[in-house]
Amino acid sequence: xxxxxxxxxxxxxxxxxxxxxxxxxxxxxxxxxxxxxxxxxxxxxxxxxxxxxxxxxxxxxxxxxxxxxxxxxxxxxxxxxxxxxxxxxxxxxxxxxxxxxxxxxxxxxxxxxxxxxxxxxxxxxxxxxxxxxxxxxxxxxxxx
Numbered sequence: 406x407x408x409x410x411x412x413x414x415x416x417x418x419x420x421x422x423x424x425x426x427x428x429x430x431x432x433x434x435x436x437x438x439x440x441x442x443x444x445x446x447x448x449x450x451x452x453x454x455x456x457x458x459x460x461x462x463x464x465x466x467x468x469x470x471x472x473x474x475x476x477x478x479x480x481x482x483x484x485x486x487x488x489x490x491x492x493x494x495x496x497x498x499x500x501x502x503x504x505x506x507x508x509x510x511x512x513x514x515x516x517x518x519x520x521x522x523x524x525x526x527x528x529x530x531x532x533x534x535x536x537x538x539x540x541x542x543x544x545x546x547x548x549x
Contacts, residue, residue, distance in 0.1 A: 460480065463480040468480070
């Protein structure tokens with residue numbers, strides 16, 4: 406499949422041929438990706454079972470780590486937090502000036518909406534934008 410070497414500047418290559426080749430490659434990649442995901446899921450499930458067995462071993466002997474000739478097992482506690490009431494949490498964050506509770510990430514859809522209404526003012530301070538063209542290719546629709 407990797408023997409495709411098409412000169413983009415070559416005007417003798419029809420767009421139809423480029424699209425067909427592109428779709429063939431995409432289809433093959435999707436197939437390979439699906440096969441990988443199935444096998445990867447199986448292996449991940451096996452790892453989870455092994456992790457549970459090792460956790461039981463650590464708990465049984467009250468150990469936080471076990472050193473073996475094959476490697477070291479380390480028992481760790483991971484704690485995550487979830488929010489069930491965003492309005493209440495946002496009020497708490499604002500009232501207590503606890504902005505560090507949040508991750509730094511921009512919400513692109515909300516910024517686009519803001520710019521649609523305030524575009525003449527330019528971007529808010531500290532922001533910039535990047536635009537990039539891309540190509541999307543869709544399979545032909547079979548009309549029966």
